[in-house]
Every structure is written in C-alpha cells, then in structure tokens.
Amino acid sequence: MALTALFFYLFAGVxxxxxxxxxxxxxxxxxxxxxxxxxxxxxxxFVLLGAEFLxxxxxVVYVGAVAVLFLFVVxxxxxxxxSLRAGxxxxxxxGAFVGLVLLVELIxxxxxxxxxxxxxxxxxxxxxxxxTGPVLTNTEALGRLLYTQYVYFFQAAGLIxxxxxxxxxxxxxxxxxxxxxxxxxxxxxxxxAAAIEVVKLAPGQVIVPSGERxx
Amino acid sequence: MSALAVYAPLLPELILALGAMALLMLxxxxxxxxxxxxxxxxxxxxxxxxxxxxxxxxAGKQQLFDGAFVIDSFGRFMKIVVLVAAAGALVLSFDEMxxxxxxxxxxxxxxxxxxxxxxxxxSANNLISLYLGxxxxxxxxxxxxxxxxxxxxxxEAGLKYFVLGALSSGMLLYGASLLYGFAGATSFEAxxxxxxxxxxxxxxxxxxxxxxxxxxxAFKISxxxxxxxxxxxxxxxxxxxxxxxxxxxxxxAMALFxxxxxxxxxxxxxxxxxxxxxxxxxxxxxxxxxxxxxxNIKRLMAYSSIANMGYALVGLAAGTVEGVQGVLLYMAIxxxxxxxxxxxxxxxxxxxxxxxxxSELAGLSKTNLPMAFAMAMFMFSLxxxxxxxxxxxxxxxxxxxxxxxxxxxxxxxxxxSVVGAYYYLRIVKLMFFxxxxxxxxxxxxxxxxxxxxxxxxxxxxxxxxxxxxxxEAAAAAARTLF
Numbered sequence: 001m002a003l004t005a006l007f008f009y010l011f012a013g014v015x016x017x018x019x020x021x022x023x024x025x026x027x028x029x030x031x032x033x034x035x036x037x038x039x040x041x042x043x044x045x046f047v048l049l050g051a052e053f054l055x056x057x058x059x060v061v062y063v064g065a066v067a068v069l070f071l072f073v074v075x076x077x078x079x080x081x082x083s084l085r086a087g088x089x090x091x092x093x094x095g096a097f098v099g100l101v102l103l104v105e106l107i108x109x110x111x112x113x114x115x116x117x118x119x120x121x122x123x124x125x126x127x128x129x130x131x132t133g134p135v136l137t138n139t140e141a142l143g144r145l146l147y148t149q150y151v152y153f154f155q156a157a158g159l160i161x162x163x164x165x166x167x168x169x170x171x172x173x174x175x176x177x178x179x180x181x182x183x184x185x186x187x188x189x190x191x192x193a194a195a196i197e198v199v200k201l202a203p204g205q206v207i208v209p210s211g212e213r214x215x
Numbered sequence: 216m217s218a219l220a221v222y223a224p225l226l227p228e229l230i231l232a233l234g235a236m237a238l239l240m241l242x243x244x245x246x247x248x249x250x251x252x253x254x255x256x257x258x259x260x261x262x263x264x265x266x267x268x269x270x271x272x273x274a275g276k277q278q279l280f281d282g283a284f285v286i287d288s289f290g291r292f293m294k295i296v297v298l299v300a301a302a303g304a305l306v307l308s309f310d311e312m313x314x315x316x317x318x319x320x321x322x323x324x325x326x327x328x329x330x331x332x333x334x335x336x337x338s339a340n341n342l343i344s345l346y347l348g349x350x351x352x353x354x355x356x357x358x359x360x361x362x363x364x365x366x367x368x369x370x371e372a373g374l375k376y377f378v379l380g381a382l383s384s385g386m387l388l389y390g391a392s393l394l395y396g397f398a399g400a401t402s403f404e405a406x407x408x409x410x411x412x413x414x415x416x417x418x419x420x421x422x423x424x425x426x427x428x429x430x431x432x433a434f435k436i437s438x439x440x441x442x443x444x445x446x447x448x449x450x451x452x453x454x455x456x457x458x459x460x461x462x463x464x465x466x467x468a469m470a471l472f473x474x475x476x477x478x479x480x481x482x483x484x485x486x487x488x489x490x491x492x493x494x495x496x497x498x499x500x501x502x503x504x505x506x507x508x509x510x511n512i513k514r515l516m517a518y519s520s521i522a523n524m525g526y527a528l529v530g531l532a533a534g535t536v537e538g539v540q541g542v543l544l545y546m547a548i549x550x551x552x553x554x555x556x557x558x559x560x561x562x563x564x565x566x567x568x569x570x571x572x573x574s575e576l577a578g579l580s581k582t583n584l585p586m587a588f589a590m591a592m593f594m595f596s597l598x599x600x601x602x603x604x605x606x607x608x609x610x611x612x613x614x615x616x617x618x619x620x621x622x623x624x625x626x627x628x629x630x631x632s633v634v635g636a637y638y639y640l641r642i643v644k645l646m647f648f649x650x651x652x653x654x655x656x657x658x659x660x661x662x663x664x665x666x667x668x669x670x671x672x673x674x675x676x677x678x679x680x681x682x683x684x685x686x687e688a689a690a691a692a693a694r695t696l697f
Contacts, residue, residue, distance in 0.1 A: 108419060152280040156335060156347040159232060160354060163328050166239065167358035170321045171373075 004048060011044040028074045036067045053138040224277050224286045227269040227294065228334050234262030235327035242320040252312045252320045259323035260302050263330065267298040276695065278340065282402050285340035289543075292692035293337045293470035296547050300462035301330045303554040307561055308455030309661045318453065322362055326459060329355035333467030337474075342391040342401040345471065349387070349435070353380050356464060360452045372451025379434070379444045387431025393424030403479045411482035422486055428475065429490050435468035436524045437517075439497035449517035454569055457513055458557035461520050462550045469524070469546055473531060473539055477696045484534050491532040492624055498525025499631035506638045512560055512573050515638065516553070519597060522635055523549050529628050530612030533619035539693035540686075541611035547685060548596075548608040548676070555669025556593040559586055562658040562666070570655070576642060578651025586658055587646040589666040594643050596673045598636040604676035 018037040025031040039062045046055035136144070146154050199207060222229075238255055276287040305326055312318045332355060335348030357380060361373020395401055397420040398409035415421055434441040449457045476487045502522020509515040527549070530541035563570040579587040596605035609632060616625040658666070675681045 105423070149281055152283055153343050153347055156344070156351060159328065159331065160347065160351045162236075163325070163351060163354045163358070166321055166325065166328075167354065170319060170325075170358055171361055171364050 008045070008048055011041045011048065014038075015041040015045070029071065032067060032070045032074055035070070036063050039063050039067060051138060053142060222279065224273055224279060225284070226272075227266040228331055228338075230262060230266040230269055231327055231331040231334065234259070234265070235324050235331065238262070238327065239321070239324045242324065252318070252322075253309055255320050256305055256309060256312050256323045259327055260305050262327060263298050263302040263305070266330075266334075267295055267302075270294045270298070280344075282404060283341040283344045284335075284338050286338060287692075287695045288688075289474070289692040289695045290337045290470070292543055292688055293466060293546075294334050296466045296550055297330060297333045297337065297463050297470075300466060300550045300554065301326055301333075301459065303550075303665060304455065304459035304462055304557075306661050307458050307554070307558055307665055310561070310659050311453060311455050318362060318455070322359065322456075325355045325359050325362075329359070330463065333463060336467045337470040339471065339474070340403045342394065342403075342406075345475075346384075346388065346391060349431075349468075349471070350384065352464060352467060353384070353435070356380075356460065359456050359459070360448055362456065363453050366453075368451040369453060372448045375444055375451075376448045383431045383434035383441065386427050386434075390424045390427025390429075390431060393420055393427065397421045397424055403474070407479050407481060410480055416483045416486055421483065425480060425483065425487060426490065429472075429487065429494075432468055432472050432475070433494055436465055436472065437521055438494040438524050438528065439501045439521060442498070442501070442521045445521060446514045446517040449520075450511055450513045450571075454513065454557070454561050454571075457516070458554060458561070461516060461553045461557065465520065465524065466546050466550060469527060469542065472528075473542060474696065476531065477534070477539060488532055488534060491528050492621065495525045495528035495532055495624060496627050498522060498528065499628055499635075500525075503631040503634035506635070509638075510573055511571050512563075512576075513571055515573060516556060516560070519635075519639075520553065522631065523553075523597075526609055526612055526628060526632070529621075529624055530615045532621055532624060533612075533615040535615060535619055536690070536693050536697055537618060538612070538615035539696060540689045541608075541615045543689040543692055544611050544686065545608040547689070548604045548673075551669050551672050552593050552596050552605055555589065555666055555673065556597070558662045558665035558669065559590040559593065562586060562655065562662045564656045565653060566656075573642065573645070575652060577645045577649035579646040579655075581651040582654035583658070585663075586655075586666065589670045590646060591643045592670050592673055594639040598639040599632050600636070602677040604673045607676060607682065 015038050018034045018041065021034040022031045022038065025034055039058060043055040043058040043063075046052070046058060201207065238258055241258075242252075242255055270291050273286055273291060276285070278285050305323055308318060308322065312320075312322065329352050332348050332351030332353075335344060336352060337348075339345040339348050357373055357377040360376045361370050363369040391401075394406055397418060398406040400406065400409075409415065410421060430441065434444075437445040449460065452460065476491065480487050498521050502518050502520075502525055506515050506518035506522070509518060523545075527542050527545045530538040530545060532538070533541075560571075561569070563575065576590070579590070592603065596603035599605050599609040609628075613625045613628055616622075616628070672681070
C-alpha cells in the first residue's frame with residue numbers, strides 16, 4: 001500500500017510539475033517535450049489504477065501520435081511564441097479571474113457533496129474489487145462492452161470520424177496539374193526490354209541516354 | 216435474420232448512413248459522376264425520401280440499445296420535418312451544384328450525414344447518444360459552411376461556426392458530466408427519476424448541469440444570448456447552405472430541447488422554465504429589433520430565424536401538451552416558410568452572380584410578379600398575418616402560454632411580433648410600391664417549384680383539410696412525451 005502511495009505521489013507530482021513547465025517553458029519544443037513527460041506520468045497513474053489498457057492507449061496515441069505531431073508543427077511553423085506570451089501576460093489577470101470563478105463554482109458544487117459522502121465513497125471503494133465472475137483482462141472487458149452494450153455509440157463515433165475525414169479532404173485536397181505521381185503498377189510492369197536500350201557506338205560518337213532526357 | 220429484425224426500427228437512420236456512403240463511393244470512383252453532380256444530388260433526395268418513408272412505417276414506442284435510442288411518434292413527427300427540410304434545401308442547391316459547379320459532390324453526402332446526426336438527436340434518450348448525434352450533425356455542418364473554400368467569407372463562416380460550436384459542445388459536455396455526477400447514470404429515464412426525488416430542485420449539481428446542457432442546445436438553435444454566430448455564418452455560407460442551416464438543424468435541436476426539458480427535467484419544471492422564458496423573451500426582442508437595420512437579406516433571415524426560435528420557445532415555456540404541440544406545429548410551418556423565402560432569395564440572380572441586397576428587390580412586382588407574390592406571402596406569413604400559416608403557428612404557441620398563465624411572456628411575444636412585422640412588411644412595400652430596378656434572371660424551374668409548393672402550403676393552411684392532419688399528428692406526438 002505504502003509503495004502504491006509513493007508511486008502515486010511520484011507520478012502525480014511529476015505530472016503537475018511537467019504540466020506547469022509546458023506553460024512556462026520559453027522554448028516551444030521544450031514545452032512539447034514536457035507535455036510528453038506529463039502524458040507518460042498520466043499513463044503511470046492509469047497503471048496504478050489497474051487500467052493498463054488505457055495506459056498503453058495513452059502512450060501510443062498521445063505520445064506516439066499527437067505529441068510527435070505537435071513537435072513537427074512547432075518545428076515547422078514560424079510561430080512567434082514570444083508575442084503570444086506577451087498577450088498571455090497582459091490577459092493573465094482576466095484569465096486568473098475566470099479560473100477563480102470556475103474553481104469557486106466547482107468547490108461549491110462538488111465540495112460539500114464529497115465531504116458529505118466521503119464515508120460512502122470509502123465503503124464503495126473497499127467493496128469494488130471483490131467482484132466475482134470470470135476473470136477478464138481490461139482489454140477483453142472493454143471489447144465486450146464496446147461491441148455489445150455500446151455498439152450504437154461505437155458505430156456513431158465511427159460515423160463522426162468518417163465525417164471528419166470527408167471534411168478534411170473536401171477542405172484541403174487540391175488536384176494540381178502537371179505533377180509526376182508514382183504509378184506502382186506501371187513500375188511493376190516495366191520489363192528489361194522496355195527499360196534497357198542497346199546502342200552500337202562508333203568510336204568518338206556521343207549519345208544522350210534516353211533515361212536522362214527528362215533532365 | 217431474427218437477430219437483425221430487432222434493429223428494424225433503426226431502418227431510417229441506416230438508409231441515410233448507408234446511402235451517404237454509397238453516394239460517396241459513387242462520387243470517388245466514378246469521376247465522370249462528379250461532372251454531373253446534379254445526379255448525385257437527386258439520388259441524395261431519393262435517399263432522404265426513402266428514409267422518410269421508412270420513418271412512416273414505424274408505430275408505437277420502442278427502445279433500442281438499452282434505451283439509448285428511442286422511437287416514438289414525437290420522434291417520427293420531428294424526423295419527417297427534418298427530412299423534408301433537408302430534401303427541400305438540397306433541391307434548392309441544384310443550381311449551385313450542377314449549373315455553376317460551385318458546390319462539390321461531397322455536399323449532398325455531408326447533408327445526408329448531417330441528417331443522420333439530426334435523426335440520432337431526435338431519437339436520443341441518453342446523454343452519450345445525445346452528444347454523438349449532436350457532434351455528427353455539427354461536424355458535417357461546419358464543413359458544409361466552409362465548402363466553398365476559395366471564398367474568404369465561406370471559410371470565415373466555417374471557422375467561426377467551428378470555434379463557437381466547439382465552445383458550446385464543451386459547455387454541453389460539462390453539463391452532461393455534472394448531470395452524470397448527480398444521477399450516476401446517463402440515460403434520460405434515470406436522470407428523470409433522480410430529478411423527481413424531493414428536494415432535487417435545490418441540488419446545485421442538477422441545476423448547474425441543467426443550465427450548462429441548455430446553454431449548449433440554446434447555441435444550436437441560436438437563441439439569444441447564444442446567437443452571435445448566426446448572422447455571420449448565414450451571410451458567409453453559400454446561400455443554399457444557409458437555407459439548409461436555417462431549416463433542418465433548428466428542427467433537430469428544438470426536438471432535443473423539447474425531449475430534454477419535458478421528459479428528463481419534468482421534476483424540476485420551475486428551474487428550466489425560467490431559463491426557457493428568458494431565452495424566449497431575449498430572442499424575440501433581439502430578433503425583432505436587430506433585424507430592422509439589416510441591408511443584407513441573408514442577415515435579415517438570420518435575425519428572423521433567431522426571433523422565430525424565440526416564438527417557438529414560448530410554447531415550450533408553457534411546459535404543457537398544448538405548448539409542445541404548438542412548438543411542433545411552429546417548427547413545421549417555420550421550415551416551410553423559411554425554405555420558400557430562401558427559394559426566392561436564391562432566385563435573386565443577375566448575370567450569374569447572386570444578389571443579396573434587400574434594396575435590389577425594389578419593384579419586383581413589375582418585373583416578376585409571381586416571385587414577388589410568393590415572397591409577399593412568405594413575409595406576411597412570417598409576420599404572423601391571418602389567415603396565413605405563420606399566424607396559426609404563433610396562435611398555438613401564444614394560446615399555450617396564456618393557458619399556462621405566462622401572461623407577461625405572451626404579451627411581450629405579441630409586441631415583439633408587431634415590431635418584427637415592420638421589417639417583413641418593408642420588403643413587401645419595396646417589391647410592390649417602389650421603382651423597379653433591373654430585372655433578375657429568369658427563375659429556374661426547381662426554385663419556382665419550391666416557391667410555389669411552399670406558397671400553396673402557407674396559404675392553404677387555413678383549410679382544415681390541410682391543417683387538421685398536421686395539427687392532429689402534432690397533438691399525438693406531443694402526448695407521447697407526457
């Protein structure tokens with residue numbers, strides 16, 4: 001138990017600290033790297049909760065895809081982060097005020113309920129792991145739920161992703177003229193007879209190979 | 216096969232989704248089909264009609280997927296209105312699609328997918344299915360708003376809609392998470408049961424959740440004070456797209472609004488009633504006053520739609536069967552009037568470019584009398600002048616409000632509609648009494664067909680043979696929620 005608590009505070013502390021560093025880091029590349037560290041520690045928290053599938057998904061999707069994409073964008077775009085941050089400082093007081101209001105609301109709404117029901121929560125937590133029935137791994141259990149009880153939501157989410165894909169293509173794809181595209185079929189169909197040309201060359205004669213004519 | 220028969224009530228949605236995918240494949244793999252994009256549009260209209268036919272085959276009340284998806288006569292009524300609105304808007308886009316090639320073949324596909332999302336919204340009986348339906352609809356609409364990507368205004372409209380829509384989705388999700396925290400479940404029935412328990416109205420978690428959820432939906436129906444995006448998006452988006460925006464999504468979001476407050480929050484009526492009353496008053500007043508100074512007809516229609524949502528909410532504020540019946544009738548009539556008015560706006564064309572200035576309508580009665588007459592009928596109807604359909608729509612919602620003893624709301628509503636009548640009648644005056652300008656291009660047959668069908672419906676609504684089945688269907692639909 002003590003070990004779990006130790007790791008919880010380790011992961012949670014590093015998550016909060018690296019989250020803070022994401023915001024204050026001067027160099028945007030460093031900020032993205034701190035973000036990746038935050039993701040890794042959040043994955044660690046998931047492992048502590050026994051949700052190893054979510055932990056792996058977090059690492060694969062967020063670290064593997066999203067954060068790397070961020071890194072690419074940050075490195076490729078010439079975004080003037082210094083001026084962005086100047087605006088941040090100027091509006092910091094407003095932002096802090098909005099944040100404070102939201103925090104007070106959250107405490108008002110949730111705070112007293114948690115205090116009131118803390119005993120129930122503890123009792124529930126003690127009972128929860130004692131569930132019986134066939135032992136399923138996380139992944140198996142998620143899969144069974146996803147394709148039975150939640151199949152409607154699953155399919156609806158698939159439709160939403162289809163719309164996102166169509167949208168991205170509609171709004172950005174442009175068919176440009178005069179582009180040399182790779183045609184794998186044509187490449188595979190190429191035979192030595194079509195590709196090699198045997199030329200008899202008299203001494204002193206110069207020829208231009210047909211392959212170099214394209215420049 | 217018997218296992219699949221369980222899903223038979225899902226047929227309308229399946230037809231739409233599979234039809235959209237089939238049309239997408241047709242457009243992608245048959246490049247020559249893109250040349251005649253009009254054909255894809257007609258196929259899309261056929262898919263919408265087939266789906267509507269499937270909706271009409273259903274009967275009774277059924278639940279699917281552990282109650283996440285509900286089919287009842289309220290849902291059927293709203294689905295038919297949504298499908299008719301989407302089909303009408305597609306017919307109006309024919310010219311832009313096939314003659315001027317301004318819209319790509321993906322447009323009807325996205326409209327079909329948006330319609331799928333709207334059907335899911337209408338049938339939603341769970342916070343998760345609510346959100347998924349709403350996002351499917353919204354995401355398709357964001358893309359459609361920006362579909363003319365080489366036009367700065369269209370891109371701006373899409374971006375603005377996207378950013379503000381994402382914000383409203385965030386609010387809605389925050390409210391949904393609070394409600395889940397309150398009830399411990401996401402299904403509407405479980406939340407309704409928890410909300411009926413004594414003292415639930417004082418629970419801050421429920422009240423905050425209710426407010427945030429309604430804010431998210433008020434954004435979708437563009438009720439004041441969540442209306443800011445509407446004029447800009449309506450003006451920037453291509454006109455056929457605006458016609459679509461002003462009709463079908465409003466109906467779906469209103470259906471969601473009704474189902475949430477009537478069936479989910481029945482136990483805390485005083486709490487949601489004050490929100491709906493405020494939204495109604497603010498929308499009616501702002502819609503009436505802000506439209507006066509508009510010079511662009513699409514912006515005018517945007518403010519008109521804001522005001523109309525306010526009038527529809529008057530019926531909902533009553534929270535009675537008559538009130539919901541009034542809202543259903545109001546939405547059905549609103550869709551007909553709006554599509555008719557947009558059929559006229561689309562026909563305002565000179566040398567191949569669309570005209571959007573209201574002053575260009577001057578003297579239309581001398582150059583194109585049928586069109587001027589149709590527009591006059593829509594304007595009279597929107598202003599609520601008897602015996603046109605718009606009068607009966609307002610009559611039903613105001614009567615419901617008076618029966619529920621919301622006298623202040625009804626009086627403000629009537630006063631706002633008097634102010635609103637000014638700018639509708641100004642257009643009639645422009646068309647019939649001002650000096651004629653240059654004539655517009657001849658109206659295309661499809662636009663004329665929509666104009667005439669809508670006009671006949673608006674005028675003939677006074678006859679019981681037209682109105683009685685609609686009123687009866689709306690009453691039956693409203694009763695299923697109580």
